[in-house]
Amino acid sequence: MSARHPLPRWMDIVLLPAINLIMAFTISGLVVLMIGESPLEAISIILYGAFGYGDGFGYTLYYATNFVFTGLAFAIAAHAGLFNIGGNGQAYVAGLGVIIVALALDQTHWLLAMPIAIVAAGIFGGAWALIPGYLQAKRGSHVVITTIMFNFIAAALMVYMLNRVLKPASSQAPQSETIDVAGRVPQLREFIPFFGYSPVNLTIVLAIAALVAAYFLIWRTKLGYQLRTLGQNSVASRYAGMSNSKLIMIAMTISGACAGMVAVNEVMGVQNRLVLDFVADAGFVGIAVALIGRNHPIGIGLAAVLFGALYQGGQELQFSMPTVTVEMIEVIQALIILFTGAMEGLFRPALERSYALLSFEQNAEATRRATVEPES
Amino acid sequence: MAGSPDTHSQRPDTPAAATGASGGPWAIELEKISKSFGPVRANKDIDLNVRRGSIHGIVGENGAGKSTLMSILYGFYTADSGTIKVNGKAHTITDSRHALALGIGMVHQHFMLVDNMTVLDNVVLGAERSALLSRTLDRARAELIKLGKEYSLEVDPDALIENISVGQQQRVEILKALFRGADTLILDEPTGVLTPAEADHLFRVLETLRTEGKTVILITHKLREIMAITDSVSVMRAGEMVKTLPTSETDPEQLAELMVGRRVLLRVEKQPPNVGDVVLEVANLSVTDRQGVARVKNVSLSVRSGEIVGIAGVSGNGQSELLEAISGIIDPSSGTIAIGGVPLDIRGDDGAARARKAGLAHVPEDRHRMGLVTNFEEWENSILGYETYPAYGKGMMLDIAAARAEAQKRIEMFDIRPADIGLQTANFSGGNQQKIVLAREMDRDLKVLIVGQPTRGVDIGAIEFIHKQIIAMRDAGKAVLLVSVELDEIRSLSDRILVMFDGEIVGEADPETASESALGMMMAGIGQTETAQ
Numbered sequence: 001m002s003a004r005h006p007l008p009r010w011m012d013i014v015l016l017p018a019i020n021l022i023m024a025f026t027i028s029g030l031v032v033l034m035i036g037e038s039p040l041e042a043i044s045i046i047l048y049g050a051f052g053y054g055d056g057f058g059y060t061l062y063y064a065t066n067f068v069f070t071g072l073a074f075a076i077a078a079h080a081g082l083f084n085i086g087g088n089g090q091a092y093v094a095g096l097g098v099i100i101v102a103l104a105l106d107q108t109h110w111l112l113a114m115p116i117a118i119v120a121a122g123i124f125g126g127a128w129a130l131i132p133g134y135l136q137a138k139r140g141s142h143v144v145i146t147t148i149m150f151n152f153i154a155a156a157l158m159v160y161m162l163n164r165v166l167k168p169a170s171s172q173a174p175q176s177e178t179i180d181v182a183g184r185v186p187q188l189r190e191f192i193p194f195f196g197y198s199p200v201n202l203t204i205v206l207a208i209a210a211l212v213a214a215y216f217l218i219w220r221t222k223l224g225y226q227l228r229t230l231g232q233n234s235v236a237s238r239y240a241g242m243s244n245s246k247l248i249m250i251a252m253t254i255s256g257a258c259a260g261m262v263a264v265n266e267v268m269g270v271q272n273r274l275v276l277d278f279v280a281d282a283g284f285v286g287i288a289v290a291l292i293g294r295n296h297p298i299g300i301g302l303a304a305v306l307f308g309a310l311y312q313g314g315q316e317l318q319f320s321m322p323t324v325t326v327e328m329i330e331v332i333q334a335l336i337i338l339f340t341g342a343m344e345g346l347f348r349p350a351l352e353r354s355y356a357l358l359s360f361e362q363n364a365e366a367t368r369r370a371t372v373e374p375e376s
Numbered sequence: 377m378a379g380s381p382d383t384h385s386q387r388p389d390t391p392a393a394a395t396g397a398s399g400g401p402w403a404i405e406l407e408k409i410s411k412s413f414g415p416v417r418a419n420k421d422i423d424l425n426v427r428r429g430s431i432h433g434i435v436g437e438n439g440a441g442k443s444t445l446m447s448i449l450y451g452f453y454t455a456d457s458g459t460i461k462v463n464g465k466a467h468t469i470t471d472s473r474h475a476l477a478l479g480i481g482m483v484h485q486h487f488m489l490v491d492n493m494t495v496l497d498n499v500v501l502g503a504e505r506s507a508l509l510s511r512t513l514d515r516a517r518a519e520l521i522k523l524g525k526e527y528s529l530e531v532d533p534d535a536l537i538e539n540i541s542v543g544q545q546q547r548v549e550i551l552k553a554l555f556r557g558a559d560t561l562i563l564d565e566p567t568g569v570l571t572p573a574e575a576d577h578l579f580r581v582l583e584t585l586r587t588e589g590k591t592v593i594l595i596t597h598k599l600r601e602i603m604a605i606t607d608s609v610s611v612m613r614a615g616e617m618v619k620t621l622p623t624s625e626t627d628p629e630q631l632a633e634l635m636v637g638r639r640v641l642l643r644v645e646k647q648p649p650n651v652g653d654v655v656l657e658v659a660n661l662s663v664t665d666r667q668g669v670a671r672v673k674n675v676s677l678s679v680r681s682g683e684i685v686g687i688a689g690v691s692g693n694g695q696s697e698l699l700e701a702i703s704g705i706i707d708p709s710s711g712t713i714a715i716g717g718v719p720l721d722i723r724g725d726d727g728a729a730r731a732r733k734a735g736l737a738h739v740p741e742d743r744h745r746m747g748l749v750t751n752f753e754e755w756e757n758s759i760l761g762y763e764t765y766p767a768y769g770k771g772m773m774l775d776i777a778a779a780r781a782e783a784q785k786r787i788e789m790f791d792i793r794p795a796d797i798g799l800q801t802a803n804f805s806g807g808n809q810q811k812i813v814l815a816r817e818m819d820r821d822l823k824v825l826i827v828g829q830p831t832r833g834v835d836i837g838a839i840e841f842i843h844k845q846i847i848a849m850r851d852a853g854k855a856v857l858l859v860s861v862e863l864d865e866i867r868s869l870s871d872r873i874l875v876m877f878d879g880e881i882v883g884e885a886d887p888e889t890a891s892e893s894a895l896g897m898m899m900a901g902i903g904q905t906e907t908a909q
Binding site: 220221222223224225226228229232233235236238239240241242243244245246 | 703704705724725726727728729730731732738740745746747748749750751752756759760761763764768769772773776
C-alpha cells in the first residue's frame with residue numbers, strides 16, 4: 001500500500017501550510033462577501049491594523065508573546081506524545097506565583113522581581129500540569145481529560161483566591177492590589193517610541209528566549225531525545241530503559257511552566273495586577289499555534305505572530321466595518337484552525353501525487369526506495 | 377463445490393508432477409502485468425500461468441513484488457497494464473468481491489478474523505445473503521461441516537476465534553475462502569505461525585484441495601516447503617518474473633540463487649564452540665501478565681560465554697515474555713537474574729537501562745514495535761537505549777556529531793543500505809532495519825547478547841549476514857541467548873537447544889543429534905520430560 005511518497009521538507013513545512021492558509025482566507029473572504037462587504041477591503045484593514053502602524057504592531061506582538069508561550073507549552077508535551085490542553089489553567093494558576101512575588105518585591109527593582117517571578121510562574125504553572133502528569137504516569141488517567149478538568153478547577157480556585165485572599169479589603173472588584181511601578185516589567189515603548197501606547201513589553205524577549213531554549217531542549221539534549229522517543233513509540237522507550245512515567249511527569253511540568261509565562265506577560269507587563277480571567281483564551285489559541293507551527297519553534301513563532309495579527313487586525317476590522325462582528329472574527333479564526341489544524345492533511349495526497357508525477361529527482365529517489373522497501 | 381474426480385483421487389500421496397507437465401487447462405493466466413506506485417515499478421511485465429488443480433509456489437525476497445502481484449490478482453490493486461485471465465477468460469478485477477466471484481480466495485499472512493466472534497460468524501461475515509441472519513447461519517453451519525469433512529478442516533463452528541489455536545484460525549481462513557466458492561486459493565506465508573505438525577497438516581489439506589481439483593498458489597520464503605509440496609515454482613526478483621520451473625527439476629540452492637541473483641550459503645558454517653564460565657544465570661523466573669495469566673513458569677537457564685543457547689518453541693509460548701523479563705522491560709513476578717555472578721535488579725520501568733549497564737544487549741523480536749523508532753533518522757536509532765552514555769555528550773547535551781560519526785561507522789561496518797544516516801528509518805528494508813538494531817546492540821562492550829527472531833521479515837541475503845554476525849559474537853566469547861520460531865534457524869545456530877512450551881522449558885536437545893520430529897513433539901507439548909538425545 002505504498003503508493004504515497006513523502007514530500008520534501010520544504011513542501012511539507014512551507015507549501016502545505018501556505019495552501020491551507022490561502023484556503024482558509026479564501027473561504028473567510030467568501031463569508032465577508034456574503035454579508036455584503038468587500039473581502040479585499042477587509043483584508044487590507046486587518047493587515048493595516050496588525051502591522052501598519054506602531055500601536056497596532058505593538059498589540060500584535062503583545063498577543064503573539066502569549067501565544068508563543070502557550071504554543072510551546074502544547075508543542076513540548078506533544079513531542080512526548082501528550083495532548084496538554086490545560087495551558088489555560090496552567091497560565092491562570094501561574095498568575096498566583098507572579099503576583100505573590102511581584103507584590104513582595106515591587107519596592108525593589110524589576111530586574112530583581114522579574115527573574116524571581118519567572119521562576120515562580122514556572123513553579124506554579126508546572127505544578128498545576130504535574131498533577132495531571134502524575135495521574136497519567138501512575139494511574140493512567142488520560143491527560144486530555146484531566147487537563148481540561150484542571151482548567152475548570154483553576155478557574156474556580158482563582159475566583160476564590162481573588163475574592164477571598166488577594167482582594168484588598170477596600171476594593172469591590174475581584175482583583176489584587178496594583179504592583180508598584182518599580183516592580184513592573186518595562187514597556188517596549190520606553191525604549192522604542194514607535195510602539196505608541198501598545199502593551200508589548202520586555203516579556204517578548206523572554207518569549208524569543210523560550211523559542212530558542214525549546215529548540216535546544218527538543219533536539220539537542222538527551223532529555224529531548226528521550227521525550228521524542230516516548231512520543232513516537234512508548235514501547236521503544238521502555239525497551240531503551242527510559243522511565244516512561246518519569247518522562248511524562250517531566251514533560252508535563254516543562255509544558256505547564258512554559259504556559260505559566262503568560263502570567264509574567266499579563267500580570268507584570270500589562271495589567272499590573274492579578275485580574276479575573278486574564279489568560280482569556282491564550283491557552284487554546286496555543287494549541288492552534290502549535291498545530292500550524294508543526295510543533296517547531298520557528299513555526300510556532302510565525303504562527304503566534306499570525307494569530308496575534310488576527311486578534312489585533314480583527315479588532316480594527318470591527319471598528320472599521322460595523323457589519324463585521326466579533327463572531328465574524330471568530331469564524332475566520334476558526335476557519336484557520338480548521339484548515340491548518342484539523343484538516344491539515346486535506347491537500348497532502350493531491351500534493352504528493354502531483355509531486356510524484358512532476359519530479360525527476362523523485363524518480364531517482366523512488367527507484368532507490370523500490371529496491372530497499374519491504375513489500376506491504 | 378464438488379471437485380472433478382481425476383486420476384489423483386485414487387492416489388492422493390503422489391505429487392502431481394504429471395499434470396503439471398501434461399498441459400491441463402490454466403486456472404490463472406497473467407500476461408504482461410505491470411504496476412507502478414508513482415515512479416516505482418513494483419511489477420514489470422509479469423507473466424504467470426497457473427495450471428488448474430496444481431499447487432504453484434511463488435518465491436522471492438521481500439520487495440520482489442510477490443504481494444503486489446497477488447494483490448492485483450485478488451483485486452486490491454488494479455494493474456496499470458496487462459491482462460488477467462481466469463479459466464481462460466479475460467477479466468478486469470476491480471475489487472476483492474469481484475475476485476471472489478471469479479473463484480479466487482486469499483488467506484492472508486495476518487488473519488482477517490474478528491477475535492470475539494465465533495467461527496461461524498467469521499465465515500459468514502461479509503457473505504450474509506439475507507437481512508435475517510439466522511437462515512444464513514443455518515445454511516453456513518451445514519456447509520461448514522460438509523467442507524470440514526471433505527478437506528479435513530474440522531473446526532467447532534461455535535468456538536470463539538480467541539479461544540482456538542493459530543492453526544485452527546488458519547483453517548477458518550481457508551474455510552472462509554471455500555465457503556465463498558473459491559476454486560483458486562492464494563496462501564501468503566501460511567506456515568509462519570504454525571508448529572511443524574500443524575504445517576504438515578496444512579500440507580495434507582493442500583494436497584486434498586489439489587486432489588479435489590482446486591488450484592493453490594503458495595507464497596513462501598521457505599524453500600523446503602516449496603520443494604515438499606508444490607508442482608511448479610516461480611521465482612520473482614526486483615519486480616520481475618525470473619523463472620518458472622517444475623519443482624521436480626530444481627533444488628533449493630538453485631532457487632536461492634535465482635531469488636538473490638548470486639550464490640547464497642544456505643548452511644551456517646561455524647567452528648565448535650569454545651565454552652567458558654556461566655555468564656547469564658536465570659533462576660526460577662516467572663512472569664504473569666496483566667490479566668493474571670502466567671506466561672513464564674518457573675524458568676531456570678544459564679548461558680555460558682562462547683555458546684549460543686537457542687530457545688525453540690511455537691510463537692506465543694512465553695518466549696517473548698521470557699526475553700522481555702530478562703532484558704528488564706517487563707517485571708517478573710518472581711525469580712532472579714545474574715550476569716557474571718552479579719545479581720541484576722531489573723524491576724521498575726527503567727530496568728532495561730540497568731540491564732544494559734550490566735552488559736546485556738538485546739535485539740528485540742519486533743523491531744518496529746520495540747527496537748526502532750521508525751520516524752527517527754537512522755543515526756537517532758543508532759543510540760536508542762544508550763543515549764545517556766558519555767560517548768554521546770557530557771551532561772544534558774546530546775553530542776549529535778559524535779552520534780552521527782558512530783552511526784556512519786556502523787553503516788559501513790554492517791553494510792547497511794542505503795548508507796544514509798539521515799534517512800528516516802521507516803524507509804529502510806526489513807533486513808537493513810534489523811542490521812541497524814544489530815549494529816547498535818553488538819558494536820559495544822557487552823557480556824550477554826539476547827536475540828529474538830533475528831531474521832523475521834529479512835531477505836535471504838541479509839539472513840546470511842546476520843547469522844554470521846551472531847556466530848561472530850559467540851566466537852568473541854559472548855553469551856548468546858537466541859529465540860526464534862524458525863526451527864531451522866535454531867538448529868543451525870545453537871550449541872544447545874531449550875524447548876519452550878506453555879511458559880515452561882520442557883526439554884533440552886543437542887542440535888547435532890536431535891531429530892526434527894522429536895523437537896516438534898516437544899514444541900507441541902508432547903512427551904514433556906523427554907530429552908531428544
